[in-house]
Amino acid sequence: MHDDVVQAQYAQLRSAAIEVLDAMPGAADSSPQFHDALKSLRAALEGETPPRSLPTRSSLDPFEHSLVARSYVGQRAEPISLAERAVELRRRLEGDRDLEDRLPGEPSRNVAVTELRAMIVAGLLEELAARLSPGAAFGPGRSGEELARLAKDLADELLAQTFVGE
Structure with missing residues (x-):
């Protein structure tokens, strides 16, 4: 009985996830990593082996990239070394400017x-x-x-x- 409940819950979750994937708008501006993740999710939900994608350089390496700043290219945020x-x-x-330099009438914002x-x-x-x-x-x-x-x-x-x- 317990296995039947788990299988029913899994089937319901699987159906809901597929509906979300089907309802997603075209993401022309999305990153290749996002598209790869969606393909992997769909394959897993359909019971197929997810395609293996090569690691991409867009993942942040804290020894190479800023963790708090990005460079925006169009709608995408790119890592900054x-x-x-x-x-x-x-x-x-x-x-x-120097601490005391201000345009006339400009308030002090130091x-x-x-x-x-x-x-x-x-x-x-x-x-x-x-x-x-x-x-x-x-x-x-x-x-x-x-x-x-x-x-x-x-x-x-x-x-x-x-x-x-x-």
Whole structure:
């Protein structure tokens, strides 16, 4: 009796999943990985062996890619290498204004932090830099070096504004 209930539930789940697949709109902008996943799901639901797809480069490698930033190409989000992320952030920082520079009538939008918070943020940036540099945490890879240098530079800039930097 228990097997009959399980089989009935499985059949109901299978039917519902196939209905979802059939009802999905054409996903012309979807990634190849999405299409492969749908094919595998349909094959599994139909009792066939899912086609084996080769691993794709779009999966994020934390030793090579930023985990928090993407580059948008059309409707797709593409991974950004750690080196590319460092270049982009440095470029943005170079275009930043001085703390006191403002257009006439522009409100101050600078963030003020206490000395203690600045030291804690700097400490976290130093920890991040150590983790992105080749060594025990990051391994022998050198992909994170530019981002590590940027984090260290920002930490030094913050610390220079505290009693630690005096």
